[in-house]
Amino acid sequence: MTPVQVAAAASQxxxxxxxxxxxxxxxxxxxxxxxxxxxxxxxxxTGVGGPSPAERSKLLRRIRRRWRRGDLAA
Known part of the structure; x- marks a missing residue:
């Protein structure tokens, strides 16, 4: 991601x-x-319905890959 893209995503x-x-x-x-x-x-x-830290990292990697390919709308 470019710095401009990071800033835009962070603000949203x-x-x-x-x-x-x-x-x-x-x-x-x-x-x-x-x-x-x-x-x-x-x-x-986790007892709260969320992913474990390892699963959370895997999830974020998948989201980033899909975003870079343009599979996810901004």
């Missing part, structure tokens, strides 16, 4: 709360996109 993300992200998440769409397949809502690992 800065206004979002965790509740905003959770409300906007569509588990079925994430599964179809293989961003977080079959694990949405799994509370066994």
């Amino acid at each position: 993300l800065a206004v979002l709360t965790e509740d905003d992200l959770i409300r906007r998440a569509d588990p079925q769409e994430l599964n179809r996109a293989e961003i977080y397949p079959g694990r949405m809502g799994n509370t066994r690992r």
Whole structure:
């Protein structure tokens, strides 16, 4: 990402709360996109329904790859 792209993404993300992200998440769409397949809502690992740190890193890598390919809208 270029510095301008990073700044634009950061400014858009800065206004979002965790509740905003959770409300906007569509588990079925994430599964179809293989961003977080079959694990949405799994509370066994963390106790709060979120990914483990390793899963979170993997998820972010997938999102970055898809964003770079243009598969995700800005």
